[in-house]
Amino acid sequence: MSQELSLHQRRRVPRPEELQGIPWLAVLQPAERERAIKMLVVGDAQPGDYVCRTGRAPTYWFGVVEGLLKMNTDGVDGASMTLAGLPPGGWFGEGTAVKREPYRYNVQAIRKSVVGGLPIDTFHWLLDHSIGFNRFVMSQLNERLGQFIAAREIDRLTNPDLRVARSLAALFHPLLYPGVGDVLRITQQELAYLVGLSRQRVNEALAVLQREKAIVVEYGGLRVIDLEALRSGQFSAPRRAA
DNA sequence: TCATTAAATTGTT
């Protein structure tokens, strides 16, 4: 059921292992980190729960601690477009947080997830006091810009295998999503929805990528063997004779 | 802890 995730009511104190999965904590000075951790909250999101919605005033800077979220627009015509998948380690909403303007997109849980939230005032305090935090946010903005540019390229690809490969490469982005590691938990159905293909076609594409030794398909997820191959699409080259 | 059952996910047609 599409319920609103109220980080105000359903929040709890982050567990130590959850703090480990928050990348920017590591770039803070001890005093800054202490203050940030004190204000940090996490919430459990069920599939379909909204983390933030278009038009709402920004209350938190959000991040994925565990699970998988998706970012999508709310078209006036009712058609919604998925902009990006958000795997663990991804933090978002800094644009609206900086300007204190309403969110421009929805973020919804695809699967059972743990969402982190840093109150917007603490976010601004860190911007004012921490060099490391500023570097992190700046890098975050820059990398995300690159992602959206890449996403436009992906949309124009006609080869489904290439689309799946490039989308996966985006989800395995080590700077934006350091929490992913080399195993991404995502079902083929979820991936199909993100990429905009049928599950059958995604299944076929994954088989190709596995045959080309770029990934290993596992139950409920996949492991990346050769990230560069996913980016470059060298597997789509004509197969040499065995 | 183990066996059984239900649910989720995958591979194929």
Next chain:
DNA sequence: AACAATTTAATGA
């Protein structure tokens, strides 16, 4: 879109 096969998660002794 439908189906069977496989894997995981949940349940209860």
